[in-house]
Amino acid sequence: MTRFFQQFLNFEKIRILKDRFAEKSLFVFMLIFGLALFLIILVLFLRTHPIHTMMTLPNLLFSTVWKPSKGLFGFLPFIAGSLWVTGVAMAIAIPICLLTSLYLVEYAPAKLRELISPLIDILAGIPSVVYGIWGVLAIVPFIKNYLAPLFGISSTGYSIAAGGIVLAIMVFPVIIHISVEILKAVPKDMKDASLALGATKWQTIKHVVMKRAMPGIVAAIVLALSRAFGETIAVLMVVGNVARIPKSLFDPAYPLPALIANNYGEMLSIPMYDSALLFAALLLLLVVLYFNIISRMILSGSKWSSYYYG
Amino acid sequence: MDKRSLEENFFKFLMIASTALIVAVLSMILLTIIIKGLPHLSWAMFTQTPKTCYYLGKEGGILNSILGSLYLTGGATILAFLLSLPITLYLNVYAKKGSKLAYFTRFTFDVLWGIPSIVYGAFGFTLMLVLGLKCSLLAGMLTVAFLILPIMTRSMDEVIRMVPQPLMDASYALGATRFETAFKVVVRQSLPGISTAVLIAFGRGIGDAASLIFTAGFTDSLPTSLFSPVATLPLTIFFQFSSPIPAVQGRAYAAALILTIIILSISIISRLMTKKFTRHIVR
Amino acid sequence: MESKGHIKVENLSVFYGKDQALKDISVKIPNKKITVIIGPSGCGKTTLLKSFNRLLDPSDNIKVTGQVLVDGEDIYGPNVEVTRIRKKMGLLSQKPYPLPMSIYDNIAYGPRLHGERNKHKLDRIVEHFLKTASLWEEVKAKLHSPASHLSVGQQQRLCLARGLAVGPEIILGDEPTSALDPKSSQHIEKRFLELKQQYTIIIVTHILRQAKRLADYVLFLYMGRLIEHGPADDIFEDPQEEITKEYIRGIIS
Numbered sequence: 001m002t003r004f005f006q007q008f009l010n011f012e013k014i015r016i017l018k019d020r021f022a023e024k025s026l027f028v029f030m031l032i033f034g035l036a037l038f039l040i041i042l043v044l045f046l047r048t049h050p051i052h053t054m055m056t057l058p059n060l061l062f063s064t065v066w067k068p069s070k071g072l073f074g075f076l077p078f079i080a081g082s083l084w085v086t087g088v089a090m091a092i093a094i095p096i097c098l099l100t101s102l103y104l105v106e107y108a109p110a111k112l113r114e115l116i117s118p119l120i121d122i123l124a125g126i127p128s129v130v131y132g133i134w135g136v137l138a139i140v141p142f143i144k145n146y147l148a149p150l151f152g153i154s155s156t157g158y159s160i161a162a163g164g165i166v167l168a169i170m171v172f173p174v175i176i177h178i179s180v181e182i183l184k185a186v187p188k189d190m191k192d193a194s195l196a197l198g199a200t201k202w203q204t205i206k207h208v209v210m211k212r213a214m215p216g217i218v219a220a221i222v223l224a225l226s227r228a229f230g231e232t233i234a235v236l237m238v239v240g241n242v243a244r245i246p247k248s249l250f251d252p253a254y255p256l257p258a259l260i261a262n263n264y265g266e267m268l269s270i271p272m273y274d275s276a277l278l279f280a281a282l283l284l285l286l287v288v289l290y291f292n293i294i295s296r297m298i299l300s301g302s303k304w305s306s307y308y309y310g
Numbered sequence: 311m312d313k314r315s316l317e318e319n320f321f322k323f324l325m326i327a328s329t330a331l332i333v334a335v336l337s338m339i340l341l342t343i344i345i346k347g348l349p350h351l352s353w354a355m356f357t358q359t360p361k362t363c364y365y366l367g368k369e370g371g372i373l374n375s376i377l378g379s380l381y382l383t384g385g386a387t388i389l390a391f392l393l394s395l396p397i398t399l400y401l402n403v404y405a406k407k408g409s410k411l412a413y414f415t416r417f418t419f420d421v422l423w424g425i426p427s428i429v430y431g432a433f434g435f436t437l438m439l440v441l442g443l444k445c446s447l448l449a450g451m452l453t454v455a456f457l458i459l460p461i462m463t464r465s466m467d468e469v470i471r472m473v474p475q476p477l478m479d480a481s482y483a484l485g486a487t488r489f490e491t492a493f494k495v496v497v498r499q500s501l502p503g504i505s506t507a508v509l510i511a512f513g514r515g516i517g518d519a520a521s522l523i524f525t526a527g528f529t530d531s532l533p534t535s536l537f538s539p540v541a542t543l544p545l546t547i548f549f550q551f552s553s554p555i556p557a558v559q560g561r562a563y564a565a566a567l568i569l570t571i572i573i574l575s576i577s578i579i580s581r582l583m584t585k586k587f588t589r590h591i592v593r
Numbered sequence: 594m595e596s597k598g599h600i601k602v603e604n605l606s607v608f609y610g611k612d613q614a615l616k617d618i619s620v621k622i623p624n625k626k627i628t629v630i631i632g633p634s635g636c637g638k639t640t641l642l643k644s645f646n647r648l649l650d651p652s653d654n655i656k657v658t659g660q661v662l663v664d665g666e667d668i669y670g671p672n673v674e675v676t677r678i679r680k681k682m683g684l685l686s687q688k689p690y691p692l693p694m695s696i697y698d699n700i701a702y703g704p705r706l707h708g709e710r711n712k713h714k715l716d717r718i719v720e721h722f723l724k725t726a727s728l729w730e731e732v733k734a735k736l737h738s739p740a741s742h743l744s745v746g747q748q749q750r751l752c753l754a755r756g757l758a759v760g761p762e763i764i765l766g767d768e769p770t771s772a773l774d775p776k777s778s779q780h781i782e783k784r785f786l787e788l789k790q791q792y793t794i795i796i797v798t799h800i801l802r803q804a805k806r807l808a809d810y811v812l813f814l815y816m817g818r819l820i821e822h823g824p825a826d827d828i829f830e831d832p833q834e835e836i837t838k839e840y841i842r843g844i845i846s
Contacts, residue, residue, distance in 0.1 A: 011708040016674055019487035026400035033397060033459070034415040037422055040433050047436050096328045103325035116333065118581075123336050125573050127517025129544045130566050133551055134339045137346065169335055176332075202318035223424065230426020232520035233548060257428045257520065264435075264524045281432035285425060292424040296417060408654065477690040479648050480752070484703040484759050485680035494702070499693040 037289075044282040051275040060279065066243045073276040075283070077243045081160075081253035084246055085235060086228045088164025093171050093228075094221060100172075101179035106205055117180075124173035132237030135166040140238055148250045155250035158240035163253065166234050171224040178223065182216030183209065219298040226291035230284055232257035256280050340570075347567030350560035355568070360530045372565055375541035378533045379569075382447055382526060382540055383516040386454035387462075391508055393455075394463035395497075402470045403478070403492040416467065422460035428520040430457045435524035445527030447540040453525045454515045462511035469503025470496060502583060509580035513573050519544035543569045599624060600645060600763065600793070604659035607640055607649065614640045616817045617659070622810070627785060627794045629804045629825070632814035633845060638797040641814065642767050645795065646682045647675050663763075680707065683756025685769035689748035691740035692755075696732050699740045699751055703759035718758055726754035726784060746777025753784060764788065766796040770803065782807060801841065805829060813837050 051060070055073060063074025104113050144157030186209050194204040210217075240252020241262060260277050358371035397415070405412040434453030443449050473496050481491040497504065519542075527539025528549070543565060551562035600622040607615040615637045622628050630638045643649050644661055647668055660667045668678045680703075692699050700719045701709075709715060719736070723729040728750045732743070740751055749769060756764065766785070770778035785794055785807055798804050804811065808825040813832075821828060821837045832838045839845050 012674070012677065015487055015490070015706070016676065019489040022489040022492075023400075023404050026396050026404060029393075030397045030400045030411075030415055033393065033463075034411075034418050036456075036459075037418050040425070040429070043433060043436055043440075044429075096331060099321075099325040099328035100332055103322075103329050107322060107325060108329070116329065119333060119336055121577060122340075122574065123332075125513055125517070125577050126339060127519070127544055127569055127573060129517075129519050129547045129551075130339070130343060130570055133346075133547070133562065133566055134342050136551075137342055138338065169339075172332060200314050200318055202321055203314065226424050227426075230424075230428065232426065232428040233544070237548075237551075257426060260428050260432060261520055261523050278432055278436065281429050285429045288424055288426060288429075289421060292421045296420050474690065476686050476688065477692070480684065480686065480690045480755075481692065481702075482648060482675075483646060483679055483682065483684035483765075484706065484755065485676045486702075486706050487676055490706055495692055501693075 041282070041285065041289075044278055044285065048275050048279040048282055051272055051279050054272060064245060068270050068273050068276065071272060073272070073279075075256075075280065077245050078254055078256045078259050078280065079283075080245045081239070082229060082255040082257075084160045084249075084253055085163040085167060085239060085255050086225060088160055088249065089167035089171060089228045090221070090225055092164060092168035093175060093224065096168075097172055097175035097179060097224075098217065101176050101183055102205060102209075104176075104180055105183040106201070106209070120173050120176055123169070124177070128170065128231060128234040129237075131166055131170055131234040135162060135234060135238035139165050143250065151250070153248065153250050156240065156252070158238060158252050159250045160239065160246055160253045161249045163235045163239035163255070164249075166238055167228045167231055170231060170234060171228050174224040174227055175220050178220035179213070179217050182213045182220065185216075186212050215298050219295040222291050222295035222298070226288040226295070229291070230257055230288050232261050236261055256284050260284075343563065343567050343570055346560075346563035348564075350564035351567060352564075355561070355564060359532060372541075372543075372546055372561070372568075374530060374532050375543045375546040375565070376568065378447070378526075378540040379516055379543040381533050382450050382522075382542060383454060383512055385447075385451040386458060386515050387508060387512045389451065389455040390459045390462050390511060394459055394466055394507075395504070397463055398466045398470050399492045399496065401467055402473070403488050403496060416464070419460040419463050419467075423464060426520070427457055427518050428523075431521040431524045434521065438525065444537070445525060445539045446535075446537045447526065447533055448536040450522050450526030450540060450542070451536075453521050454518065457518060457521050458511040458515045461514055462507050465507035465510055466500075466504055469500045469507065472503070473499050505583050506580045509576050509583075513576045516576075517544060517569065517573055519548055543572075599662075599664055600795075601662040601665075602641075602644075602660070603662065605641075605644060605661060606658045607637075607644060608656040608658075610654050614817055615644070618819045619659075620812060620819060620822055622793065622795060624793050625789060625791070626809035627789050627796065627807050628810040628812065629808035630795065630797045630812045630814060631799070631801065631804050631840070632820075633840065634799055636814045637817045638799075638814055639767050641812075642765055642795065642797050645763075645765060646679045646684065648679075648684070680759050681761050682763040682765050683753070683759065683761040685749065685752055685756065685764070685766040687768045688772040689745060689752045691743070691748050691751055694740065695737045696740045696743070696751060697736040699755050700758050703755065707759065722754040722758045723751075725757055725788075726750040727780065728754060744777075746773050746780065749773055749777065749781060750784070753781070757788075762793060764792050764794045766794070768797055768799065770798075770800075778803075801843070813840065815840070 051073065054071065060073060060075055061079065062076050063072070064076045065072045065074040066077060104116060108116070139162045140157035142157075143159060143161050144155055147161065148155035148157070190208055190212065191204055194208045195201070199207070235255055236258035239255060239258060241254045241258055242252040243254045244251075246253045260280050263273070263277060354369065355371040355373075356376065357373060358369070359374045360372070361370035401412050401415060430453055434449060434456065438444070438449050477495065477499065478491055481495045486494070522542050522545055526542055526545070528545060529539045529541050533540045547562050547565045547569065550558050550565065553559055553562075602618055602620050605615055605618045606613060618641065630641060632638050640649070644657065645663070649655050649657060657669055661669060663678060663681065666673065668675075692702055694702070697719055700722055701715045704715060704718050709718070720729060723732065728747060731747060740748065743751060749772070770781050773781065782803065785796070788794060789809070796807060805825070810823070811825050811828040812822040813820045813828065815836055821832060821834050828837065829841060832841055836845070
């Protein structure tokens with residue numbers, strides 16, 4: 001029965017060669033795409049070079065004058081717009097998401113939890129154009145007719161507040177998804193120990209669960225922050241797109257991603273414009289990169305590393 | 311009632327309120343799209359391309375963008391799959407445990423995942439200039455492939471990593487090479503997860519607009535060549551929605567409904583597939 | 594041929610990072626006998642078994658010094674094709690791991706890898722080895738249904754048949770009955786006693802009674818050292834070392 005195997009020595013060699021070849025080529029393959037990040041940064045950086053010959057970096061970042069046709073590219077209004085919108089979104093999303101995650105993990109009956117988790121997935125799947133449309137149909141009129149008058153301000157509704165609310169909803173699934181995983185990973189023994197000492201459930205959550213889960217939750221928030229910072233279409237549709245530094249929540253703003261998306265048409269007709277827009281893209285990329293790295297560091301450095309890196 | 315339980319009840323109330331708020335918001339979004347979109351949905355939308363004066367409210371459909379989106383995202387998904395499967399297999403079968411390089415690659419893909427799609431769009435556009443490519447199906451495909459590559463790779467990686475080491479050892483013990491083990495055992499074992507990863511990536515790609523603004527262009531005709539511009543659903547929605555004419559806006563709602571339905575069905579299919587494909591799986 | 598299936602270990606040490614799992618082990622495994630490796634848990638039994646077919650290889654951070662000679666060839670030598678070494682040995686793990694394919698394909702997997710394409714030959718191989726593992730009667734009607742649908746006991750016999758189908762001379766068993774119910778365990782043990790006519794069998798077990806039932810030759814490991822080895826009767830009836838006595842009398846386990 002064993003004899004026929006021995007005729008295949010040659011065959012054996014081919015198999016092993018195949019394996020070696022696969023190993024080498026897959027390695028090269030992986031290396032190329034592992035380096036993709038640096039490639040993107042490098043390409044964008046090289047293409048933004050022309051604008052640096054015209055304006056200094058602080059000038060680009062802190063000037064408020066945006067007159068592309070005169071060759072003046074001050075990014076401050078856009079940076080401010082991005083910061084405002086992201087800030088508002090996080091201020092809304094963080095408490096709501098934390099409360100929801102805690103409810104889902106600690107209090108909600110299992111049936112309800114199973115019902116809600118696919119709903120959160122649906123929320124994550126809705127395309128951003130659809131969020132944008134909904135924002136225009138629901139949030140913008142709401143701000144124009146109810147929220148702004150409440151503060152005695154008249155607003156068109158296309159505002160930071162609108163952008164912030166839409167963005168907040170868009171990052172709900174990001175925060176909830178990770179927070180739930182993190183909260184679930186808090187050992188039951190730890191909670192039992194606290195309960196056994198006479199703490200109420202809420203005290204246990206406040207002092208034990210939250211403390212233990214904090215790094216993971218911070219990471220989730222930072223991740224959501226970077227997602228919000230780069231979101232384009234939905235924000236662009238509701239935020240008004242006026243290149244001025246906003247003064248209140250009900251002012252329009254013009255975040256960086258919207259700037260890039262709105263001006264693709266003129267990009268090549270005005271000198272330096274493409275370089276300026278790619279500078280905006282690079283800026284966006286570096287900020288998001290920074291947030292991402294921080295968040296992954298927290299996740300991989302803490303006990304949650306197993307969740308991400310096995 | 312003492313202070314402790316007062317506080318607990320207060321927060322419990324807030325928690326329930328937040329959860330209810332999220333569910334309410336989701337239902338509102340879906341309801342808005344359905345109520346606004348359903349009346350404008352017609353058979354013509356699926357069967358016709360935009361006719362003359364379509365954007366002034368005359369007849370026609372959006373077959374061009376439905377097909378365009380499917381072609382573009384389908385192509386991008388296939389491309390991304392051809393890249394991410396080998397990468398994931400390398401990470402899990404060839405790379406040594408605790409390898410610095412594997413850690414670094416995973417980290418990079420996580421970060422790539424977080425990069426906004428508008429940046430991919432800008433990057434794709436820059437590459438197009440370098441390569442001398444115009445706005446086209448091909449350019450859009452490449453950009454979206456780049457966009458969904460990290461999503462697909464990391465989701466696949468999470469699944470393939472779950473393949474038990476003893477199962478791989480069993481294959482090695484029969485004299486299989488790592489290559490054979492990777493493609494005959496590891497891939498089969500994680501097939502449901504792999505297909506879910508592919509579908510997730512497809513869903514993400516088909517809904518994305520920002521990466522396509524610069525790269526795919528727009529056209530009223532059906533996609534015919536890799537090198538001509540192509541219409542896509544998200545951009546169709548975006549452009550028609552900015553129109554002042556109600557009939558055109560109405561079509562934007564209908565198109566949004568179509569896109570949402572496509573994406574939701576993909577997520578449902580992927581759930582069902584997970585159930586169906588587990589026949590051979592060893593747990 | 595006397596040297597066939599002959600495993601000889603010389604000065605074998607294995608390190609996991611800084612921990613030394615096996616300390617300077619030298620032993621000759623007798624042919625066509627059942628050799629049982631016993632010892633308390635964590636003493637390196639499984640590590641020793643895995644070192645025989647280089648399954649220690651894939652995981653990083655492992656250092657192996659010394660030699661394992663299979664048919665006179667050092668399998669940790671520089672130019673050794675590991676697939677060829679592994680083909681000489683069938684492995685049964687603690688828990689059966691059927692490959693994610695049908696019963697038929699599980700058995701045919703190995704022969705196909707090694708180049709057998711002929712459908713009739715494959716059919717014969719599948720039938721023959723399923724019979725050898727005494728599984729044929731139970732599965733002959735459902736050869737093409739998923740192997741994962743079998744009971745755990747049947748799966749372990751499937752894994753035995755699968756291992757035999759690549760034509761090994763040696764069978765390695767890593768506590769092969771630990772996940773099985775008593776009836777299935779008995780089934781597997783019976784197969785081993787039959788198979789030792791043709792194969793050299795090495796089994797790791799922590800069940801002393803099972804060792805006594807099966808063993809012709811015994812290795813006793815303790816804390817990574819090979820304390821004592823010899824024919825089963827000698828070791829069980831008249832152990833030389835104090836620690837072996839204590840283990841066999843059940844004082845340490």
